[in-house]
Amino acid sequence: AAGVIQSPRHLIKEKRETATLKCYPIPRHDTVYWYQQGPGQDPQFLISFYEKMQSDKGSIPDRFSAQQFSDYHSELNMSSLELGDSALYFCASSLVSQETQYFGPGTRLLVL
Amino acid sequence: AQTVTQSQPEMSVQEAETVTLSCTYDTSENNYYLFWYKQPPSRQMILVIRQEAYKQQNATENRFSVNFQKAAKSFSLKISDSQLGDTAMYFCAFMNPRTSGGKLIFGQGTELSVKP
Numbered sequence: 749a750a751g752v753i754q755s756p757r758h759l760i761k762e763k764r765e766t767a768t769l770k771c772y773p774i775p776r777h778d779t780v781y782w783y784q785q786g787p788g789q790d791p792q793f794l795i796s797f798y799e800k801m802q803s804d805k806g807s808i809p810d811r812f813s814a815q816q817f818s819d820y821h822s823e824l825n826m827s828s829l830e831l832g833d834s835a836l837y838f839c840a841s842s843l844v845s846q847e848t849q850y851f852g853p854g855t856r857l858l859v860l
Numbered sequence: 861a862q863t864v865t866q867s868q869p870e871m872s873v874q875e876a877e878t879v880t881l882s883c884t885y886d887t888s889e890n891n892y893y894l895f896w897y898k899q900p901p902s903r904q905m906i907l908v909i910r911q912e913a914y915k916q917q918n919a920t921e922n923r924f925s926v927n928f929q930k931a932a933k934s935f936s937l938k939i940s941d942s943q944l945g946d947t948a949m950y951f952c953a954f955m956n957p958r959t960s961g962g963k964l965i966f967g968q969g970t971e972l973s974v975k976p
């Protein structure tokens with residue numbers, strides 16, 4: 749069965765640079781979630797989209813923005829990167845009617 | 861605000877034995893969902909099992925089962941016949957479609973080691 753696809757899988761950036769993370773949900777899934785997992789931490793919710801509209805927002809810095817496109821893929825844009833942004837970023841998708849979220853493999857971001 | 865607590869940072873079990881991971885949560889809602897996710901060293905988040913709060917019957921998936929105590933707000937995971945491949949971090953997660961917008965609220969995790 750098709751799973752959630754995230755790209756890139758690994759990313760190294762310098763401080764103050766910009767990064768774009770991409771997520772391709774499971775086909776026919778209408779909801780996308782982004783989570784950030786710092787070292788030794790549990791995943792923290794950042795933002796979600798349902799049918800291309802933002803549905804909820806968590807502790808996402810103002811330097812971050814995201815959107816969902818007409819083909820349902822989503823992008824997380826991160827600007828003015830800081831050392832503390834180094835983390836594993838997960839995308840998850842679901843059918844709003846089924847509540848279960850399936851996670852992608854994550855993007856490991858390292859900010860130097 | 862809903863919270864999820866896993867009070868066991870680390871646990872270990874011998875291969876083929878049974879282990880139970882604990883999870884408690886706090887909510888004033890009546891309808892919600894609870895999940896256990898497994899995160900092996902690859903750091904992929906893998907769904908283990910899910911429980912709907914309106915269902916009294918405990919969920920079971922092969923060697924994995926839960927003990928859901930709604931009144932006590934407790935949701936423990938039992939792993940039977942533990943295998944080396946069960947070594948992973950296990951996260952308990954809560955979701956309320958109405959109040960949390962569908963986002964998952966995770967506990968701190970329990971790191972399980974299965975020893976040969």
